[in-house]
Amino acid sequence: MQMRTSEAWRCAYHESMHVMGVRGHPEGDTVLSYFAKSVDSLQPLDKAMLRAWYSPRARGGMTPFEVLPILADELVKIMPDKASAMKSRDAFLSRTVAEMREFADGRGDVPTIVKQSGKSSAEAIRYGRMEMSYFLGIAYQEGVTVKQDPNQAVQWLQRAASMGSRTAQARLGAGAFAQR
Structure with missing residues (x-):
């Protein structure tokens, strides 16, 4: 996996969401978006997806x-x-x-x-x-x-x-x- 050092946290959360079974790359405020702003935690949308998944x-x-x-x-x-x-x-x-x-x-x-x-x-x-x-x-x-x-x-x-x-x-x- 290649990433900028400044994106390490977001990339880690992004890939973790995939490991937990969430596929795809939705748009919006989520660590799964390729175009997300810098985040240091899961966003409300990420948490909603995980609650649905589990x-x-x-x-x-x-x-x-x-x-x-x-x-x-x-x-x-x-x-x-x-x-x-x-x-x-x-x-x-x-x-x-x-x-x-x-x-x-x-x-x-x-x-x-x-x-x-x-x-x-x-x-x-x-x-x-x-x-x-x-x-x-x-x-x-x-x-x-x-x-x-x-x-x-x-x-x-x-x-x-x-x-x-x-x-x-x-x-x-x-x-x-x-x-x-």
């Missing part, structure tokens, strides 16, 4: 989409205006589900982050649509961010399975759903 509500094997509401709830807790933060959270989760559905269905645009990553090949987009279909199936099966709906769960899991998702095939094969 929440009793989180369990191994969850999809990123299943963890998203847990993180959103932790973010609401650190906001000064809780009522406004809850409205923003609900709008964000609703918009995210709508965008996931459109992308998984082949109608939505490829997410900007995927385009910018240089990984927007036809195969990568197909894989993303398969994975998004699986995430939606789990969301509807578990009632995460959406109302629990076994029919929608089966529809999205069947779509993911038909695209080659072995985890979707396994879920469908486990007989966890009443067949339509």
Whole structure:
């Protein structure tokens, strides 16, 4: 790891957050941002991410989409205006589900982050649509961010399975759903 001496603390916190399981590099006041101001401790956003990551509500094997509401709830807790933060959270989760559905269905645009990553090949987009279909199936099966709906769960899991998702095939094969 290369760093300026003046950035040693921030880099140590940054890498420690990765070791604790937090992936990615979000923007904002967090040690995970590459463009953070100089910090000598974890920021409120970092602490919220860790509380979400280690929440009793989180369990191994969850999809990123299943963890998203847990993180959103932790973010609401650190906001000064809780009522406004809850409205923003609900709008964000609703918009995210709508965008996931459109992308998984082949109608939505490829997410900007995927385009910018240089990984927007036809195969990568197909894989993303398969994975998004699986995430939606789990969301509807578990009632995460959406109302629990076994029919929608089966529809999205069947779509993911038909695209080659072995985890979707396994879920469908486990007989966890009443067949339509």
